Amino acid sequence: MRIHTIITIARQYGSGGREIGERVAKHFDIPFYNKDLITLAAKQSGMSPEILEKADEKATNSLLYSLMMGNYTFGSQVSPIDNLPINDKVFLAQSQVIREAAEKGPCVIVGRCADYVLRENKNCLHVYVYANHFTRMDRIIKQYGVDPAKAADTLVKQDKQRANYYNFYSNQKWGNPENYDLLVDSSAFGIENSIDLICQAVEMKEKLL
Template structure:
């Protein structure tokens, strides 16, 4: 196993669960919320700050400042004055690259496919799902959501945040099929067979690399 797998996902699609199961099948690590702790450790920021701004949209007029600062690093004067949300993005961006240097793994969300766009051994996936299944999964996860409507409201809000974050920081469009190597509706096969499908796809990807 040499491949790094990135997973973009709609809220409630089972993307995290799928990532964890695929990681278990390949005997590698899956990073989702774990990336927060890693980014905090490497950047010196507290985990609470990173979690608060994790995959949150930001003001587009700051884009050039972020990209310029990334070129100069954390010690630049521009970085000191940068909004917290941008500092969090840079911390996670670097953490993702460092994880990739350590070997094969699965990274969920956080523009990982964009951060690793120069890496040849990466498979970029996007997990979607039917609304009914996503709402049921969200309600099972959050006991305080007492109706489908409340679950749907959370789903719409989370997906809007993820879309804004991804579209802002990457050069691609969140959820668009041409932004990924493979887009899968987890409602078609269910979680277990979606995992099997991804494992087979990655195995064939690695075989093609070996020629």
């Protein structure tokens, strides 16, 4: 089926959101963007992929917040963008890549505040994938190779990092149902059924375009 929908997927750590997104993209034969957004952003910004990856999906207290809120005073001839910390430059570079990817046509974009960046795009289906604590623990231990003794702390740390990143750059709350069109509990439905649910939602969305 040929589609026109851009699917953004926000996901809890260990929920299987990346795998689900990748397989949804494969189902519709459309591009999939995850960490490759870092490489694309690096090429366009001139920054090394290694530096970008260290800053990926991490928020910082910085000038960008002041710029976004309109509180920055332009008192010098130096562009405020030049003064931004690397984390903010990464966000701006990735946001540009996300917009350009959406302009090219249907695709699946995982993370990176894509739902917020494309909030004005009517062709989008914004999905949030989550799962219960025990399912996520089992997944990160068995599939991600996380030390069982550190799994619980890793879940908390990763979720907090993603929430802080999203909350900071979007000024909204990560996981808030109002920010998404579809919320999928992958622990209740399983990976396969979660993929099917999203694909069915895309097909419904297509009828509205």
